[in-house]
Amino acid sequence: MVIKLLITALILFVVVNMLFALRVMLKGGEKPMTHYLGKRLIFSVLVILLVLLAMALGIIQPNPRPY
Numbered sequence: 001m002v003i004k005l006l007i008t009a010l011i012l013f014v015v016v017n018m019l020f021a022l023r024v025m026l027k028g029g030e031k032p033m034t035h036y037l038g039k040r041l042i043f044s045v046l047v048i049l050l051v052l053l054a055m056a057l058g059i060i061q062p063n064p065r066p067y
Contacts, residue, residue, distance in 0.1 A: 003054050010047045014040050 021036035023029065054060045 003050070003059050007047055007050060010043050010050070014043050014047070017043070 017036045017040040021033045021040070024031065024033045024036065051060070055062060
């Protein structure tokens with residue numbers, strides 16, 4: 001359960017960074033847009049690695065019938 005909450009929080013953090021990058025793109029800001037896009041990339045990779053690690057350890061199980 002904790003792993004699912006952590007993954008959800010990281011995905012929300014990715015979305016928030018995308019919105020910050022959009023705001024900087026439209027209005028400008030003190031930090032460049034690449035700062036927020038870089039954070040988004042790092043946390044997206046972290047989410048993927050966390051999901052793969054949790055699946056390898058048997059903490060979460062993929063859906064056997066995805067259709």
